[in-house]
Amino acid sequence: MKKKKLTGYVLAISVLMLSVLFMGASCSASTANISNPVMTTGIDDNYQPVDDLTEFPVNSIVYVVADMKNAPEDTQITFVWYIENEVIDSVTISNEDVSDAPVFSYLPAELTTVPGNYSVEIYIDDREDPDTVTEFVIQ
Structure with missing residues (x-):
C-alpha cells in the first residue's frame, strides 16, 4: 500500500x-518576426523606404527597411552586412517597448566602395538562423 x-x-x-x-x-x-525587407536609398518620416532597389552605385549609403511584428519588450534586432559572404558590419538595436513597427539599418558609403555582391541578414535576439536575408549589388 x-x-x-x-x-x-x-x-x-x-x-x-x-x-x-x-x-x-x-x-x-x-513570437517576434521580421518580414518584407526592402533595400532602399533612404527612408521617409514614417520609416518607410523611399524606393525599392537591388542595385546601387559605388559609394552609396544603402538602407534596409523591414517590418517587425509581435516583438516583446527589449527584443534585440541584429543586422549583419556582407560583401561576397564576408562580414563587413554588424549593428544591433533594441525595440524597447515597441511591438510592431518598421526597423531599419544602413551601410555607410565608406563600406560600399568595392563593386560586388552584398547582402544583409536580420536576426531576432540570439537566433541562429536569420529571419530575413536580402541580396543586392554595388556597381
Missing part, C-alpha cells in the same frame, strides 16, 4: 515538473 502511494506521489511530481518545464520553454520562445 505504501509503495502504491509513493509511486503515485513520484508520478504526480514528475508530471508537475514536466508541465513547468514545457511551460517555461514555450514562454521563453519569442
